[in-house]
Every structure is written in structure tokens, then in C-alpha cells.
Amino acid sequence: MILYALSIFVSAFLLFQVQPMIARYILPWFGGTPAVWSTVQLFFQVFLTGGYAYAYWLIGRVPVKKQGWIHLGVLAVSLAVVAALGFAWPSPITPDASWKPLNVNTPITDIFSLLLIGVGLPYFLLSTNSPLTQSWFHRALPQRSPYWLYALSNIGSLLGLLAYPFVVEPNLTLKAQGWAWSGGYLLFVLLAGYGALKSAREKVGAAETARAVESAQPGSKISIQLQVLWILLSAVASTMLLAATSQVTQEVAAIPFLWVLPLSIYLLTFILTYSDERWYNRTVFGVLLVLATFGFAWALVDTHAHFIALIMVYSFVLFVSAMICNGETYRLRPDPAHLTRFYLMTSIGGALGGLAVNLAAPLLFKGYWELPISFGLTWALALAVFLTRNSTHKVLRLRFIHNVMVAMTVVLASLAGVYSFLGSSASGSSFEGRNFYGVVRVKTANADDPAWLGYNLSHGITVHGLQFIAPEKRTLTTTYYVEQSGAGLAILNHPRRGQGMAVGVLGLGIGTLAAYGQPGDSYRFYEINPLVVSLAEGQGGFFSFLAD
Incomplete structure (x- = not known):
């Protein structure tokens, strides 16, 4: 039990330590714009999806006996890469000055290239740890729900994120930060390697029997509509996070590390919703959504209000929206037998939200329209849930919510695009x-x-x-x-x-x-x-x- 918890906590802590660390390192190379952080987040969301896809493949497609050995091999390769980069660069994750782009004509491509070389493989392996460890935990202790480990991972993520601006960055040079993080990665490899070795030595008969029992459980088949909902709800929450971050860092106040606040709020909603369903009460958050709407409207109209008041309003809007999206996603969670698929779908949604904000929105909109769109979709979700609250037919209820979310995504995005391209006079x-x-x-x-x-x-x-x-x-x-x-x-x-x-x-x-x-x-x-x-x-x- 302690091994599973410690492994997940360490990997999550390192995941959210390296994000602000590497963003801080390359920020001056791209003019200090807050968009660097959004692009860094997009990269990590995409690689998180890759890690979850690997976990889904390993657990669902590879024989139990081989899973641990394959994972051990990949961990060993990543450790060798980190060690090699440590000889070539100031630290294993901080590229030297020769990697600085000669121009900034393609900033997103340049940032992705730097992150891919510097932290791509270690981050990928860290991303795999939560779904893999939860799956192995459920296999070893099938009577226990593994979802509390996801809440624990978000606690580790939040602590890692907050520790950077308040503890790490003020006290360590960037070079020292890189080496300290690499030492933490070595600890992770040892913990994850032990877990993989333990899985590899598991009795095949018992493990295969457990998998067969899980597959034979009632309701083991997951509908396409349910999976689309997992993706959509996660995409709305992710879009809301990045859109609120852009709003407060570019339209409200250009304060260093201000982007830590919305990301911390986002992680907090995962901790609350995945640790205990009682934290998300539909009636309470329905009332809070109404209050958030009034605050949101005021913030959009009174743009010259005090920046602290505006930051508080946008933070509250983000908290309410993310709690509703993540709370409803958690209520739609499957049996632990399908845990890796669930996390893969939600990570795809998060990555799609990042792509929408960083790539699609700048091409489709002239302003930050992704913020009102994602807030409007939160309202659509809340109303769909409210209208079907007394329904006893689960399939029809899911179909209705699915259709509402898909339709409203198309309608709101189209309306915003038309309004945006009516001309700047609008x-x-x-x-x-x-x-x-x-x-x-x-x-x-x-x-x-x-x-x-x-x-x-x-x-x-x-x-x-x-x-x-x-x-x-x-x-x-x-x-x-x-x-x-x-x-x-x-x-x-x-x-x-x-x-x-x-x-x-x-x-x-x-x-x-x-x-x-x-x-x-x-x-x-x-x-x-x-x-x-x-x-x-x-x-x-x-x-x-x-x-x-």
C-alpha cells in the first residue's frame, strides 16, 4: 500500500515541478510572453496523453507476465538518456545556449522541440505511472477502489507546483534545480522499477484470472457516447483552465508566476472531486454557477476594475466550472477494470482543450473567445444534468447529455467565430x-x-x-x-x-x-x-x- 502511494506521489510531484522549471528556463528565449506557459502546458498535456495511451496498451494488450519487464526496460532507457544529457548540458533537463532558436518565427515548434529533447522521455515515463500503478494496485487488491490514488497524485502535483515558486526557484540556481529534479527522477525510477518488477513476478494464473473476472463483470462494455462525454468534459475543463490563465496573465495583470494560481485551482478540483463525491454537490454548485455568471459578466464589462478583484472573479469562475466538469466526469467513472481507458479518454480531452486554445483559437478568433465558450459549455452541462436528474434510464440520460454537449460545442464555437470575423468594429x-x-x-x-x-x-x-x-x-x-x-x-x-x-x-x-x-x-x-x-x-x- 505504501509503495503504491509513494510511487504515485513522487511521480506527480516531479511532473509539476518540471513544468514551471523548464518554462522558467526557456521563457527569456521567447520574449517573456505568457503564451510560453500555455504552449508548455500543451506539450505536457499531449505527452500525458501519450503516457496514458502507453499504460492502456501495456495493461490491456500485453500479457501480465511481460508488462513489468517491458516497463523496466523503458525506465532503464530513460535513465540512460537523462545521464547522457547530464554530461552534455548544464543539467540533464536544461539545454545549453546553443539550443536557443536563432529566430522566433515558429515559437510553438521551437518550444516543442526543446521540451521533446530536454524532458520528453522522463515526462512520458512519469505520466505513465499513475494509471499503471492504479491498475497494479487494483490487481493486487481488487476489493479496494484505486481512484483515491488519483486524488493523491493530484495532491502531489499541487505540492510540486506550489513548491517551485515559493521554495525551489528563490533558493536554487537553474542548474541546481535541474540536477535536484534529476535526483528525484532517479528515486522515481527506483520506485517504479520495483513496482514493475513486483508485477513481473506476479503469479500469472492469479493475474489472468483476475483480468477474466473483471472482463466478465456486468456492464463491462463502455459505450462510445460515454467515452465521448469523458473527452468532452475534460476538454471543457482544460479549455477553461488555459483560457482563464490567458485572461488573467495577458488581459488583467502581467505578474510573474501568476499562472500558478489557475493551475493550482484546477488541480484542487481534481483532489476534491476524486477523493470523495460529497465535495461535489450539484445543488450547491448550481447556485455557485449562477453567482459565477454574474461575476463573469461584471469582469467582462468593467475591465478597468482593480486587478485583484478581477483575478479573484476569474479564479472563482474557473473553480466552479472545473468542479462541475470534473465532478460530473468522476460520477461517470467506470469499473476499475476500465481504469486505463478512462484516464486515456480524459487525457485526450485535456490535450484537445490545449490544442483548441493554443492552435485553433488564434486562427479562428481575434479575441479570447475560448473563455466564454467554455463557460457556456459548463452551463450546457449543468442544464443537461438538471433536466435529466429524475431520469431512471441511464442510456437515454447519457445520450441526451452527450447530444447537448456536442451540439452546444458546435453552436458556441460557430457563433464566436462569426462574431469575431464580423470585423474589429464589433x-x-x-x-x-x-x-x-x-x-x-x-x-x-x-x-x-x-x-x-x-x-x-x-x-x-x-x-x-x-x-x-x-x-x-x-x-x-x-x-x-x-x-x-x-x-x-x-x-x-x-x-x-x-x-x-x-x-x-x-x-x-x-x-x-x-x-x-x-x-x-x-x-x-x-x-x-x-x-x-x-x-x-x-x-x-x-x-x-x-x-x-
Whole structure:
């Protein structure tokens, strides 16, 4: 019993230690944008699905006697890879500077490549441990439910996540962090290896008999609709997590490690729902969903409210939505005989949510529409459950909930896509665009005063510049770049002012500082976001500091 618990706890702790660690390491290579974290999460969600698929194959398709030996072999290979990378890099999971991308034209591909080489195999093996250990636990102790081990794994995940910003990061260098984590991985390999060896030495007859009994249990067949529901509910919760993270880190406050808060809330909902059904009460969370709706509407309307209040509201919305999705998923859990399939389907849902936010949404939407869509789907789920609460026909009830969720996913995504592409005017902006680095908007400034009419550029909560439309005011420096600002004073009072200055500027904005240029000066701007570059160079005719 202790071995199973310890193995799952250590693997979960390491899983959520390495995520912020590697994200922190590569963050400066991609301009410090919060989207790096979302992409890192997507990578780990995909590899989690791969780990669960491996566990499903190993338990369901491989003879019992061979399962442990195969897993032992894969563990040994991963340990050899970690050791080899330790000789080549500063630490086994932190690539050296030669791996830094020469450009950032394909950031998602570059991030995936770095993570695949650095932590791909160890993370894959860590991901397999929870379903494998739970399956072996159920085989050894068939009278005990293994689902409490999943709650334990999420406790380990939460502690690993919180330990990084508060304990590990402030006290250890990145190199030391990498070596410490690698030491923890060695401990995991020993624990998981012992568990695999124990499984390999299990009496084949007893194990096969247990598998046959499980397969013969009533209701052992799982419907396609039930599996689709597992995927959909997990996808909604995952989308809600990533969408809320994007909202608070890019539209509310750019605070270091702020993304730890929504992920912690997400993990907490797993701990609560999978440890005891009593934590999720449908009536209570129905009321909380109504309250969350009022808060969500207020946050969308009053975008200039205090950032702490907005963070609290979005966190509450995420908590309620994730509790409903995960609570309903847990109530639809199968017999432990189908445990690996259940976890595989839910992990597929999580990965699909990540793909929706990181790949599909930037192509389909100009704003963060995945947040209201996922919240709307939470409402659809809650209403479908409410309407079928008195139904005694399980199959028809599942079919109704399945049909509602599929239909509402298509309807809400279509409506958001149409609204988004009606034009930026629908959102009150003169221009709105989205890419890997976030949402960029151009809005009219001083609309009630024609003499001072202009356009400003904003990226999330940050205004990157303002330029007036009137010809006599086009070259006026504004916002952070006026003559009395730090940048203005530094340029105007520089000893080489008027003698051919060479000026380097980190961050382009709308190119306001170019207004200080004089004949013979050389201004070089460094900008990572191609959308900002296009607007500053004159796309749409909003800004002309560079051209002037």
C-alpha cells in the first residue's frame, strides 16, 4: 500500500515541478510572453496523453507476465538518456545556449522541440505511472477502489507546483534545480522499477484470472457516447483552465508566476472531486454557477476594475466550472477494470482543450473567445444534468447529455467565430488581431475631441503608444515617451545629441521613439511580435512614426 502511494506521489510531484522549471528556463528565449506557459502546458498535456495511451496498451494488450519487464526496460532507457544529457548540458533537463532558436518565427515548434529533447522521455515515463500503478494496485487488491490514488497524485502535483515558486526557484540556481529534479527522477525510477518488477513476478494464473473476472463483470462494455462525454468534459475543463490563465496573465495583470494560481485551482478540483463525491454537490454548485455568471459578466464589462478583484472573479469562475466538469466526469467513472481507458479518454480531452486554445483559437478568433465558450459549455452541462436528474434510464440520460454537449460545442464555437470575423468594429476596436503573443488592438483615442483625435495600440492591459491624426500633431511624442519621460530626457540630454547617435530600443510599440531621430542618427528597434511590427510600419494607416 505504501509503495503504491509513494510511487504515485513522487511521480506527480516531479511532473509539476518540471513544468514551471523548464518554462522558467526557456521563457527569456521567447520574449517573456505568457503564451510560453500555455504552449508548455500543451506539450505536457499531449505527452500525458501519450503516457496514458502507453499504460492502456501495456495493461490491456500485453500479457501480465511481460508488462513489468517491458516497463523496466523503458525506465532503464530513460535513465540512460537523462545521464547522457547530464554530461552534455548544464543539467540533464536544461539545454545549453546553443539550443536557443536563432529566430522566433515558429515559437510553438521551437518550444516543442526543446521540451521533446530536454524532458520528453522522463515526462512520458512519469505520466505513465499513475494509471499503471492504479491498475497494479487494483490487481493486487481488487476489493479496494484505486481512484483515491488519483486524488493523491493530484495532491502531489499541487505540492510540486506550489513548491517551485515559493521554495525551489528563490533558493536554487537553474542548474541546481535541474540536477535536484534529476535526483528525484532517479528515486522515481527506483520506485517504479520495483513496482514493475513486483508485477513481473506476479503469479500469472492469479493475474489472468483476475483480468477474466473483471472482463466478465456486468456492464463491462463502455459505450462510445460515454467515452465521448469523458473527452468532452475534460476538454471543457482544460479549455477553461488555459483560457482563464490567458485572461488573467495577458488581459488583467502581467505578474510573474501568476499562472500558478489557475493551475493550482484546477488541480484542487481534481483532489476534491476524486477523493470523495460529497465535495461535489450539484445543488450547491448550481447556485455557485449562477453567482459565477454574474461575476463573469461584471469582469467582462468593467475591465478597468482593480486587478485583484478581477483575478479573484476569474479564479472563482474557473473553480466552479472545473468542479462541475470534473465532478460530473468522476460520477461517470467506470469499473476499475476500465481504469486505463478512462484516464486515456480524459487525457485526450485535456490535450484537445490545449490544442483548441493554443492552435485553433488564434486562427479562428481575434479575441479570447475560448473563455466564454467554455463557460457556456459548463452551463450546457449543468442544464443537461438538471433536466435529466429524475431520469431512471441511464442510456437515454447519457445520450441526451452527450447530444447537448456536442451540439452546444458546435453552436458556441460557430457563433464566436462569426462574431469575431464580423470585423474589429464589433468589439469597439479599429483593428484587432491575435497570434502566439496575444491579442493586439488599435482603438480610437479622444473620439469626443476632433482636435486631439488619435489611435492607440494595446496588447492586453499594456498600452504601447498613441499617435494623433492631425498633421501638425503627428510627430508629437506621447504616453511613456514624452520629453519629460526617462527615455525622452536620456535622448535629449545625451552628449552625442545631434552628432549621429546610435540608439537601440527593446520593444517597438508604435515606434514613438523614432520621433526623436535626427539626420545622421541610427535607431534600431528589437521586436518579437510580427503583428506589432506590421502595425508600426503602417499597416492600416494608423501609425507613421517609423515612416515619418
